[in-house]
Amino acid sequence: MDAFVKQIANTLPCRDGFVRQLYRYYRTGDPFPPALYIYGQSSTGKCAILREVFRQWPGEDEGLRCAHLNAISCYTNKILFETIARQLEGAKLSQSNNYSSDGKLEYAKDFLAALRQRLDSDRSYVIVLRNAERLRDMAHNLLPLFLQLPEATGLNISVVMVSSLPFEKFYTKTGLPPLLKLFVPEYTRAEMQRILMNDFAQHILGLTGYQPRQDKQWLFAVTEEFHRNYVTLFLGTFWKVCRDVKELRLVAAECFPPYCEPIRDGTIPAQDSVKLWRNITKTLRAALSTMYMRLGTKSVGKSVTPDGTTWLAQNLELPYYAKYLLIAAYLASNNAAKEDRRLFMKNHGKQRKRLQTVNARAKVVEKMTTKLGPKAFNIDRLLAIFYAILDEKVGLTCNLLAQISTLVHLKLLTYASSAEGGGGGSAMLDGSATRLQCTVGMDFIMQIGRMVGFNVRQYLTDFF
């Protein structure tokens, strides 16, 4: 067992307990547990380790056969059953069998019959099912079936379900048989450091690819000790935000070359970690804001705004009237309809100041309409506001109306009530039936307003 654990720890460190438990269940020669439920956060190495554990080692455990599949891809019973049966049988799809299996397996009955007939009772079988939470959305008999496959087939078969939810979310009204549950905890900081330090060789490779080949003497300064310092420093910035191994490894690899840059230039010696830290902070902060965005290596070091809305607003080229329509839609969504008269009409009556209204105005940030989310409005109101905020008089042409539906297509507006009016679009011209919502944010609309020379803030009741 120890040799086995060590072998896996070479590539996938810090998971010894989990591997040991799996070894006890599946590699000691005892009959398998009928079902095993493995849960834990994403990218804690569940699937990678399962793949390693159930790989056929040369010379041992010839009898084990494993089917790996993802429940998301099995959108019908047939695909699920046939994929499992094929993989357990060891058959491969090729041109000779016309890329199809021999029998149709549409029902659980057929599936069980196929398992009973086609599989060898001397061997043992494992089905690894990723994203097992999808099983709840499939046919109701699947989950109970997979929890007691050995009983139903008489084989030494086990189903390993992998998911990120606890099993409490799986309970059905008719009850489920008991099963083994295994929790995979997240990596601690020390473990994460070990994992990142494993990438030393890869980082060096990245450096050599990044640099011209002539001067390599400085590379001798990049030792493992230096790398360890880098990893500690890196985790100091990133550990609070992200514990996802994949993301951290990517960003660490991206930020390492800029970290080494001053050493190559010779401006800062490799031992002066404080200066190196000052040098890199700007890059790290930029990388922190583009986390999970997977923008590629080029973006590191450039300043990209956190959410990218201004970028989008500057680069989205809308026609002139469409911009005004969008502003009108934003105003209609974020102002109460009773305020329209005061905001957009020339001769609205005098406002009486009453204590009640004064109190109502004294809003807290949580109650501002721009924070609560957009309200729905109908087309008449949109057009009325549009004509009110536009200085010139334009005719209500079909181009104008078509631009509204184009904005809907661009998902800058949405139908608020899809149920009524036959999906919204059909009853657009009835006026009352269709209600729209504006989906863009405050910054975006400010940018658009700036482009056409219109102050949006002035027309928002929140900011009086």
Added chain:
Amino acid sequence: HAQVAAGTPKRNIQLSNIIEECSNGRRVSRLLELSPKKLEPLPVEEPKTPKRNSRAASTQPTSASKGTPKSANKMKLIRDGTIKPNIHSRDAPVQHDANELALARERLHVSATPSSLPCREKEYEEIYNFLEGKIFDGCGGCMYISGVPGTGKTATTTAVLRALKQLSEEEEIPKFEFVDINGMRLTEPRQAYVHIYRQLTGKTLAWEQAYNLLNKRFTTKAPRRITTVLLVDELDILCNKRQDVVYNLLNWPTMPTAQLVVVTIANTMDLPERLLMGKISSRLGLTRLTFQPYNFRQLQEIVMARLAGMSAFNSDAVQLVARKVAAVSGDARRALDICRRATELADDQAKKAHLSVTVSMMHVQQALTEMITSAKVKTIRSCSRMEQLFLQAVTAEVTRTGIEECNFLGVYSQFEALAAFSGVIVPNPGRAMAICARLAASRLLICECGRSDIYQKILLNISTDDVHFALQASKLL
């Protein structure tokens, strides 16, 4: 031999052709019942052309001595009605020990319907008069029979039809055909056409074809048509949204050419007014008959009639069964089942004591407690301690809020308090959810699925008194 073999199929082909034309079901079956005996010595010979092969196969009836026909052919034969379905039979019937209790048990079996049903003479008379009149007149009509389950509706009707069949065979009344369908045995209402057509001709067709042929049969004139009696059991299952099947079944009797008498049976008295469209309930007519549930005297009479001439039963025991059953449902089947269970219990005792035992009050009481008492209290008693605590928490939450439906969060807070009182470590919410799911699977609670975890709604499926009663016995309260 070979010449005979070559000759026989040919003759059969001709016969089968005739059968298809005249489309008379009973003649087919009679002919084919005879044919296997004729064909038995026929050796399997190599046919020359595929055409002849198929014909020869289609005329070969089932006989165990010969090789079974190929499956495609077999299906064709089954659909043609040439092969009748049959089941494996024992070599010899199972030997019974001639015990009096065993004999009583055999007689008390629900399927051992007596030839004359006690306590249903009036209803019998009514159905008989109706059907006899219609058959004599050669006209069509409808009748609707209703009553709660186990009041002898189907048994009485089939008894009437058996008697009429006998009379028509003795040629005292005109001949008639009898078709019966049961809504419960159909996968789909439209399959009714298929079943009716199969019983009339022996062939299985698609429902459109069967419907067209039946429609043709009932709407066109035929000089020598005989009356058809159609018994439709479980009429309410045949009602779909369009109600076309029920409409057709009740419309055909109104055709003067059809000579169709439809007897429909269902459970609810007001079914025609409640479920059926106006045009259908008007066609169903006002010839109604309601079977009242048996009272205890009648049940007693029924059981005693079955046990006539036997001393296996104590008459007080029968009365107890009759009174208990009559108070609940008046279902004769239930009374018979309880009596059978009582004889089994008495038999067990007799085997233990090696004595002859008659069924007494004690056995009946035991059978009644077995069959009538609810299993819920027992289930609660056999629940684990945590499950009992959880049930108690649900009742506490119901009394606290006054609303029957409570959500998991409220129940869990009660559960925590109760567990603290009784000095147990409180399970975490995940465990509590597992407990809740187990109770829901045994239908003590009604829950939503686990996906809406702590916001799931919980409803008690039993009365709070039951929970208190059960928990008091287990000394938890």
